[in-house]
Structure formats: structure tokens, C-alpha cells
């Protein structure tokens with residue numbers, strides 16, 4: 001397996017910037033690609049990205065808006081929002097003719113197609129070796145070198161292991177798996193559930209309610225995962241339960257912060273990407289197509305679309321028939 005000496009990160013947002021830092025720390029030659037030339041030039045000269053304020057970019061990281069420079073790396077990390085991943089991979093694909101690993105770092109499901117991120121990569125870049133990186137990891141923590149652990153999945157175990165070797169370090173510990181779908185489901189669903197958790201806190205429903213919501217949220221994440229063939233150890237692992245715990249318990253999460261504002265009846269934070277907002281409608285369509293009950297996700301989707309008030313959604317969840325715990 002190749003040593004993966006060079007890494008390009010496509011998308012210079014908070015997560016792309018943190019991942020560039022991680023790859024540099026792991027000893028790779030790193031290129032960070034921003035779509036906007038002015039933005040790229042400003043980050044390159046100031047070594048600071050306003051999307052991840054307070055983090056100084058290591059001098060050895062090359063920042064560019066030239067896609068041909070980035071696309072020649074030994075592996076590509078795609079760190080755009082989930083709904084823009086196809087567009088980004090389409091652009092990269094025209095520069096890639098060898099089987100290079102393309103790792104999805106976004107958490108979501110594509111609107112319209114219901115496709116998960118690695119399926120989008122496989123369609124948009126037929127030469128690529130799709131993989132996914134996901135797990136409990138705030139960009140700010142990762143960039144500052146605080147200890148974090150994530151899951152990295154590829155269908156080929158040797159490839160997943162080699163990618164982990166290339167990106168891992170003492171403070172960024174990826175665990176490898178071949179359960180690509182399990183990793184994708186956890187990352188997508190937890191963002192929707194984190195909005196619900198934020199609402200619970202914003203409405204002052206108490207710590208017991210938050211624990212109940214998080215646990216019942218995990219139940220529906222796991223039900224959907226099982227229906228789609230995910231392994232239980234993935235669902236209870238870093239990219240499933242691990243990321244759910246993180247984002248359902250911290251206002252540092254933009255999804256939780258969105259729910260918190262909604263629950264308090266305040267304006268949601270402006271200009272902050274909360275993927276759960278985009279994932280919610282697709283997640284419940286996917287659940288329905290699999291005959292999987294997802295009441296918490298459905299409540300979030302109904303609130304976000306204006307089909308339900310928060311009070312009606314909470315009352316709907318609390319008056320569901322009693323049933324056996326599974």
C-alpha cells in the first residue's frame with residue numbers, strides 16, 4: 001500500500017482547516033484548497049482562517065485556489081458541506097485519472113438522491129477509492145491539538161488501515177473499519193438529533209429529559225443503521241454513539257446551538273453551518289422508505305419546516321403509546 005506522502009484538503013472551512021493541521025502534524029505534505037482565490041491568498045499570507053479563528057496555520061501547509069495543484073496529492077479529503085460534496089468531487093474528478101483515495105469528511109445525506117457521501121464520490125469520480133472520516137471531533141479541538149478519536153472507513157481494510165497510518169498522531173487517533181455505511185449513518189443522523197437535544201435544553205426540560213432524548217435518539221439512529229446493514233459495533237462506536245454524545249451535550253456544536261436558540265425562541269446563530277437542518281428531511285424520507293420509525297427526527301423535521309410548533313412536537317413525543325424498550 002502507498003505511503004501517502006501528500007494530502008490535499010478540498011474546502012477551507014473550519015473542518016478543512018483543522019484537517020490540514022492534523023495531516024501536517026502527521027508529517028504529510030499538505031495542500032489546503034479554497035474555492036475563492038482572494039480567500040486562499042488571505043489565509044496563505046495571514047496564516048489565519050476567519051472560519052476557524054485563533055488557529056495559526058503551520059507554515060508548511062500550502063494554501064491555494066488552484067485545483068490542479070491540489071488534485072495531484074496522494075489522497076484527497078473533501079471537507080465541504082454535504083450538499084456541496086458532489087460539486088467539489090466533480091471538479092476534482094477531471095484532474096484525477098489514477099485510483100486515488102477520496103475521503104468524505106462531510107456529515108450528511110444528499111438531497112433528492114438520498115445518497116450517502118461515499119456513494120456520491122463513487123458516482124462523481126469513478127477512479128476514486130471512496131472512504132469516510134467521522135466521529136466526535138470539533139474542528140477547534142482538533143486544530144488546537146486536544147486529544148480526539150474518530151473512525152475512518154473504507155471498503156478495503158488494507159486501505160482503511162493505511163489511511164489511518166497516514167493521518168493519525170498522538171492527539172488525533174483514527175480507528176479503521178470497513179463498515180462504511182455504519183459510519184455514514186451515525187454522522188448524518190447525530191446532527192438531526194443534536195438539534196432536538198438543543199431544543200430540550202433551550203426549553204429547560206431538565207437533565208433527565210436530555211438523557212432520555214439522547215438515548216431514544218440513539219435508538220432510532222441504530223434502527224435505521226440496522227435496516228441499512230450497519231454493524232452494531234460501528235453504531236455504538238465513535239462515529240455513532242460517540243459523536244451523538246458529543247453533539248447532544250455541547251453548545252460548541254452548531255446543531256445543538258441551533259436547537260438551543262429554537263428552544264429559547266431566539267434567532268438561530270447567523271452564518272453557522274448546521275448540517276442537521278439539511279439532513280432532517282432526507283433522513284426521515286430514508287427512514288420511511290425502510291419502514292423505520294424515527295419520531296425524534298420527524299419532530300425536528302416538522303419544527304424546521306414549520307409543520308409543527310415546538311410545543312406541539314414535544315407534546316407529540318410525550319404522548320406516544322407506551323411500548324417495550326428495544
Ligand SMILES: NC(=O)C1=CN([C@@H]2O[C@H](COP(=O)(O)OP(=O)(O)OC[C@H]3O[C@@H](n4cnc5c(N)ncnc54)[C@H](OP(=O)(O)O)[C@@H]3O)[C@@H](O)[C@H]2O)C=CC1
Pocket residue numbers: 010011012013014015016035036039051079080081082084087088105106107108137138139140272273275
Ligand atoms: N466544524 C466541525 O467541527 C466539523 C465539521 N464537520 C463536517 O464538515 C463539513 C464542513 O463543515 P465546516 O468546515 O465546519 O463548515 P464551514 O461553514 O466552516 O466551511 C465550509 C467550507 O466549504 C466551502 N464550500 C462550500 N461550498 C463549496 C463548494 N461547492 N466547493 C468547494 N468548497 C465549498 C466553503 O467555502 P467558502 O469559505 O468560500 O464559503 C467553506 O470554506 C460539514 O459536513 C460538517 O458537518 C465534521 C466534523 C467536525
Ligand SMILES: O=C(CO)COP(=O)(O)O
Pocket residue numbers: 107135136137138139191194243246247252253254255256273274275
Ligand atoms: O460534527 C461535529 C463534531 O463531531 C461538529 O458538530 P457541529 O457541526 O454540530 O458543530
